[in-house]
Amino acid sequence: MSNASSAASGVMGQTPASRGLWSSRFAFILAATGSAVGLGNIWKFPYITGENGGGAFVLVYLLCIAAVGLPIMMAEVMIGRRGGHSPVNSMRAITKRGKLSPSWRWLAAVGVLAGFLILSFYSVIGGWALSYVGTTATGQLTGQSADQIGAIFSGLLGSPGKLLLWHTVFMALVMLVVARGLRGGLERAVTILMPALFVLLLIMVGYAMTTGYFGEAVAFLFQPDFSKLTTAGVLVAMGHAFFTLSLGMGIMMAYGSYLPKGISIAKTSMAVSVMDTVVALLAGLAIFPIVFANGLEPGAGPGLIFQTLPLAFGQMPMGNLFGTLFFVLLIFAAWTSGISLLEPLVEWLEEQKGMNRTVSTLAAGIACWLLGIASILSLNLWSDFAPLGMFSMFEGKTVFDLLDFLTANILLPLGGLLVAVFAGWFMSREALEDELALAPASFSMWYRTLRYFTPVAVAVVFIYNLV
């Protein structure tokens, strides 16, 4: 594990010679899963599923994970291992070797921007989870009705001061780790915390089964009703596949650059994708029975888990304990993801602007924190302010909604599309075969999907939503 942790703490600006490699396939899977599993799985997946009518949306999401996300994850990890540097420099190295246009490195720069924008609102939601640790631990949820639980949540959203406090704490936690490279310790902690989160989700699913509405939730999630699916919903499902797997911004390239040769990129990518998807589906199975049992609205929006799970914690035996533990584990999941969102920007400032690690972390973190304040205000004082509302596509979208939409539904798929085109059409087939080392049939399946299916699927979804 010591090799793994030193590699992990050194994901940042080092010379190629001093770059360690992950000690094992397991260490890579751990880091990549730490990035992938986060608020996207437990907070975002259930609420967008609720908003988009359930089954048909889930089916499209699963298809996107398998046919768009997984091939792109393999491509990103492969580019990272081939390049052996930070994303920008890996792209530079590969384009140089292959005599390709150096402009391709802008691909990695778009990723840096996307990570920055995402973290600004991600940290606000991480703050919600932080505030709920106290709410749960002090027994405020015990025996409360759905209305009372709803009032606790609206109380939080209506208080810019509280939101700012917890947003600040979350950003500080992320910056602390990024600045000091505490990665090693954190990653070791994740070995325990991720399985713990998994077990706790299983307990919640177990509780959800006792509500008598489990069957309805299963039907809601897995019986597709295509009349409920809109073209906008398809875009959300595809965007979420990128968001939840941490794709389209180069983080998997960064992690891939530490993956020793000889370890299967396909198997490891598959493991990460499957774990990520299982966590999201478990979250759905834990939440929707509670929604139906209490007559709540599945399409309640971003507050969904903060209005349903607390209800369960208030009713179940040892609910305070389980609830507190749940929010603590959710914070850890969000923390490891948050770190992977800030890391590329900090690395870029170090490499390109020559700042040292502490200064670049402070600059990036504070800028991100400032932007987060706009998201906080859009939950209360600016809740009617839709900056780009004159375009029908952005009608009624607050700053928070816009940042989410712009990143998950536009920047990440665009980044992923470019990765697919770069790997599928510009890198040499020999290089790809060499890195992936797959059986000919599997290779050609991946190659064809990446060259034809993935780019066309992303492009079609884009075009449908623009016109």
Ligand code: TRP
């Ligand atoms: N995947 C994380 C989640 O589901 C969020 C995240 C972390 C992310 N790093 C990323 C999303 C990079 C896109 C790109 O919560």
